[in-house]
Amino acid sequence: MAWLVILLLCIGSSCSRFLDVANRSNSDLEERLLSLLQRLQVEEFYDTLLIYGKDCIFHPLSRRLDVSTVLVSSGSTELDWNFGSLTLILSCSPELEKMVTNRTLVKLQTNRRLVYLRRNDHPDSVCDIYRQREQYNIAMVKDDFGTSNAIYACRHFEDPIFAEVDLSDNTPIYIEQFENMLGKPIKTVADLLSPRSMLLPDEQNGDKRITGYVANLVNTFAQKVNATLKVDVLNTKSIVREILRRVQDGELDIGTTLETSLRTTLFETASYPYILTSYCLMVQEPAKLPYNLVYAVIVDRYILGIIFIVLCILSMLLIYSHKKSWKDLSLANIVLNDKSLRGLLGQSFPVPSNANKHLKLIVCIVCFASIMLTTMYEAYLQSYFTNPPTEAGIHSFQDIGKNQKQIAIPSIEVYGLISTNNSHFQEIQKENIIEFDNMPECYKLRDDFNLSYNYLVTGDRWSAYAEQQTIFKEPVFYFARDLCFSRLIFLSVPLRPYLPYRHLFEDHMMRQQEFGFVSYWRSHSFFEMVRLGLTPLKDLSHPLAYTPSLLIEDVSWILKIYLAAMMISVVCFLLEIGVNRWKYWRKSSN
Incomplete structure (x- = not known):
C-alpha cells in the first residue's frame, strides 16, 4: 500500500506540472x-x-x-x-x-x-x-x-x-501587394474608338500598343505598378458590348473603353467615374437662306405695321398743315398720300413755295424718318447679303422629324436609353431613329461628318469635333445643349469583378485628374488622331462655290413684286381714266 500511495503521488505531481506548463x-x-x-x-x-x-x-x-x-x-x-x-x-x-x-x-x-x-x-x-x-x-x-x-x-x-x-x-x-507586380500581365481589350483608344504599331517587336485619353490611363497605371499590359484587339461589330461581357465574365482585367451610367447595371464591373459629361444631340447647322428670300426676312410685319401707322399720321399732318383744314381728309388721301409715300421712301416731293412753319416742320420730320428708314433697311440688306441668316433649327425633340434628318444611334445606346426610361428619348418618333448594330460603322459616319443623319454625342467627344471644325470654312454640326438626354452622365472604365487592385487603379485615376493629365489628353485628342492618320487635316464642310456677284434668280422675287406693282399701277391708272370718262359721259348725256 505504501508503494501504491507513493506512485499515485508521483503521478499527480507530474500531471500538475504538465497542466501548469500547458496553461502557461x-x-x-x-x-x-x-x-x-x-x-x-x-x-x-x-x-x-x-x-x-x-x-x-x-x-x-x-x-x-x-x-x-x-x-x-x-x-x-x-x-x-x-x-x-x-x-x-x-x-x-x-x-x-x-x-x-x-x-x-x-x-x-x-x-x-x-x-x-x-x-x-x-x-x-x-x-x-x-x-x-x-x-x-x-x-x-x-x-x-x-x-x-x-x-x-x-x-x-x-x-x-x-x-x-x-x-x-x-x-x-x-x-500593398500590387504596388510592384514584377511584370505580371494585365489583360485588356481596346475598343479602338478614337479618341478613347487608338492603335500604335510597335516597330521593335510587333506588340500592340494603344494611345488615347482612356488608353493613356491604362498605360500609365501599368507603368506605375510595374506590370505588363497585354492588349488584344477584337474584330466584331458590337465591340463595346463584347468587352463588357468579357469583363463581367472575368476574362479581362480592365476594359480600355468607357461604360456609361445609362447602361451600367452591375456596379462591381465599373470603376469610379472617370469623366462627368453630358449626352446631347449633335445637330447639323441650319442651312443659309437663299438670297432671294433675304428681302422677305428683312421686312417684319410688326415693323410694317408701325411704318403704316407713321405713314397715316404724316399724311394727316401734311393735309391739315397745308390749308389748316380737314376738308381734304379722306381714306384715299391718307393711305395713298403722294408726298408722305415718296418722302418715307427717300424720294423728292413738291412743297408749296409759301409753306407755313408747321408744314416745313412736318416736311423735316418726313425727311428724317425717310433717312432712318432707308438707312436701316439698306444696312439689313447689305448685312444679310454678306452673311445670310440661317433657316429655322431644331428647338425641341418634337422638331426632329421636321428637318427630314433622322438620328443615327448605336443599338447599345438605344437599349441604355430605353432601360433608364429616358423621357426625352420617348418624345422622338420611332421613324426618326436609325439603329446601328455595328457601333464602329455609326461612329465612322459621325467622324466623317456625314450629312445624312444627326447623331448623339457626349460632351467629351464633342470637344474633339469642335477642335476639328475650327479648320473648316463653315461649321457643319453644333452641340445642341438644349437637346440633352442627360446633362450629367458618368463614364467609367470597366473592371473585372473582384479585381484585387481596384483601389489602386481608382486612386491612380483620381490622381491623373487632379494633376490635369486627363484634360491634357482630351485637349490633344484631335491632333493625336491626325498624327495617326485617323482624321484628315482638311475641310470636310463641303463649302459651296463662291459667287462673286448676285445672279438674276437672287433678285427674282423683287423683280416679280416690281412687275406686279407696275401692273397694279397700270390697272389703277386705266380705272382712273375709265371712271373719269364714264363720269364725263354721264354728265354730258344729262
Whole structure:
C-alpha cells in the first residue's frame, strides 16, 4: 500500500506540472496574440473584428480589445456587410470562411486577415488558397507562436510566396501587394474608338500598343505598378458590348473603353467615374437662306405695321398743315398720300413755295424718318447679303422629324436609353431613329461628318469635333445643349469583378485628374488622331462655290413684286381714266 500511495503521488505531481506548463503555454500564446492584435491596430487602425469559426482561439481575445466583434460561426451570412471598412478578419482556418454573399466579398476583399494555422497546415498552401479567392492581405500564426513569435505573411509576387516576420521586428506584416507586380500581365481589350483608344504599331517587336485619353490611363497605371499590359484587339461589330461581357465574365482585367451610367447595371464591373459629361444631340447647322428670300426676312410685319401707322399720321399732318383744314381728309388721301409715300421712301416731293412753319416742320420730320428708314433697311440688306441668316433649327425633340434628318444611334445606346426610361428619348418618333448594330460603322459616319443623319454625342467627344471644325470654312454640326438626354452622365472604365487592385487603379485615376493629365489628353485628342492618320487635316464642310456677284434668280422675287406693282399701277391708272370718262359721259348725256 505504501508503494501504491507513493506512485499515485508521483503521478499527480507530474500531471500538475504538465497542466501548469500547458496553461502557461496557452497563456503565453494568448498574450502574444493580444500583442499582435494591438500592433496591427497601431499599424492600421481597425474598429471591428470579424471572426470566422466556432470555438476559435480568437474568441476570448476579442473580450480584451475595445472594439466591436462580429462572430460568424457558420462561416457565412446571408446579409450584406454593413459595418465600416476598418475591419480586421480573424479565422482559425481558411476552410472556415464560406462567405457566399457577393457584396460582402467585395467589401471585405482587401481587408487584412489573420489566420491561426493547425500543425498540418503550411503557409504556402494557405497563401495559394487565398490567392485563388483573390484575397491577398493574409498573415498567419501557428500554435507555437507563443514561443517562436513567428508571423507568416503572404507575398504574392515573391518567391517563396510568404515571408516570415518576427513579432518584435519593425518589418511591416501587411504590405500593398500590387504596388510592384514584377511584370505580371494585365489583360485588356481596346475598343479602338478614337479618341478613347487608338492603335500604335510597335516597330521593335510587333506588340500592340494603344494611345488615347482612356488608353493613356491604362498605360500609365501599368507603368506605375510595374506590370505588363497585354492588349488584344477584337474584330466584331458590337465591340463595346463584347468587352463588357468579357469583363463581367472575368476574362479581362480592365476594359480600355468607357461604360456609361445609362447602361451600367452591375456596379462591381465599373470603376469610379472617370469623366462627368453630358449626352446631347449633335445637330447639323441650319442651312443659309437663299438670297432671294433675304428681302422677305428683312421686312417684319410688326415693323410694317408701325411704318403704316407713321405713314397715316404724316399724311394727316401734311393735309391739315397745308390749308389748316380737314376738308381734304379722306381714306384715299391718307393711305395713298403722294408726298408722305415718296418722302418715307427717300424720294423728292413738291412743297408749296409759301409753306407755313408747321408744314416745313412736318416736311423735316418726313425727311428724317425717310433717312432712318432707308438707312436701316439698306444696312439689313447689305448685312444679310454678306452673311445670310440661317433657316429655322431644331428647338425641341418634337422638331426632329421636321428637318427630314433622322438620328443615327448605336443599338447599345438605344437599349441604355430605353432601360433608364429616358423621357426625352420617348418624345422622338420611332421613324426618326436609325439603329446601328455595328457601333464602329455609326461612329465612322459621325467622324466623317456625314450629312445624312444627326447623331448623339457626349460632351467629351464633342470637344474633339469642335477642335476639328475650327479648320473648316463653315461649321457643319453644333452641340445642341438644349437637346440633352442627360446633362450629367458618368463614364467609367470597366473592371473585372473582384479585381484585387481596384483601389489602386481608382486612386491612380483620381490622381491623373487632379494633376490635369486627363484634360491634357482630351485637349490633344484631335491632333493625336491626325498624327495617326485617323482624321484628315482638311475641310470636310463641303463649302459651296463662291459667287462673286448676285445672279438674276437672287433678285427674282423683287423683280416679280416690281412687275406686279407696275401692273397694279397700270390697272389703277386705266380705272382712273375709265371712271373719269364714264363720269364725263354721264354728265354730258344729262
